[in-house]
Amino acid sequence: MQRSELVDGQKPFAIILGCSDSRVPAEIVFDQSLGDLFVIRVAGNIVAPSQVGSIEFAADRFGTGLVVVLGHTMCGAVEATVEELERPSENRSPNLRLIVDRIRPAVQTLLETALKNDRERLIRQSVRANIRASVDHLRHGSQILEQLIQGNKLLVVGAEYSLETGVVDFFEGIPEPGDRQPIAASEWST
Numbered sequence: 001m002q003r004s005e006l007v008d009g010q011k012p013f014a015i016i017l018g019c020s021d022s023r024v025p026a027e028i029v030f031d032q033s034l035g036d037l038f039v040i041r042v043a044g045n046i047v048a049p050s051q052v053g054s055i056e057f058a059a060d061r062f063g064t065g066l067v068v069v070l071g072h073t074m075c076g077a078v079e080a081t082v083e084e085l086e087r088p089s090e091n092r093s094p095n096l097r098l099i100v101d102r103i104r105p106a107v108q109t110l111l112e113t114a115l116k117n118d119r120e121r122l123i124r125q126s127v128r129a130n131i132r133a134s135v136d137h138l139r140h141g142s143q144i145l146e147q148l149i150q151g152n153k154l155l156v157v158g159a160e161y162s163l164e165t166g167v168v169d170f171f172e173g174i175p176e177p178g179d180r181q182p183i184a185a186s187e188w189s190t
């Protein structure tokens with residue numbers, strides 16, 4: 001799509017809630033162009049009110065029918081949360097703490113299992129648990145989104161981008177071609 005064709009409006013086919021990590025820009029990961037994706041990026045792909053509001057806006061205004069929570073392996077925000085839980089620090093910035101607090105519940109449960117002795121697996125599972133938590137929050141934390149989901153107009157799924165392989169794994173719900181919105185399978189195969 002050309003810039004000049006989009007001056008009068010946009011019709012993004014997916015909303016991406018991704019991490020701010022410089023290695024995971026949604027448009028490049030999915031090989032998409034101007035006007036294709038409505039992207040919200042925040043450290044740890046957390047869901048706070050402004051993220052929910054942004055998604056409500058896009059779903060309502062543009063009729064976008066797919067939301068992808070895009071986390072990634074070795075996420076620094078998740079690692080920082082694990083560190084915080086292991087060694088609570090008094091001096092952390094209150095703003096950063098707000099992010100850690102959103103990730104904390106997903107990690108805390110895993111820290112109470114044998115995973116606490118296996119750092120690599122703990123981080124891996126924590127990343128996925130955090131993606132699931134964000135998906136769950138979006139599915140149930142907004143009346144507007146919940147109504148769209150119930151009316152079969154919105155699908156919220158979770159995916160993990162592997163920094164190691166470049167592959168995106170849709171492990172939490174799979175967007176099907178032709179389902180609700182025109183999503184060609186080829187658009188997701190890059």
Ligand SMILES: [Zn+2]
Nearest residue numbers: 019021075076
């Ligand atoms: Zn990250």
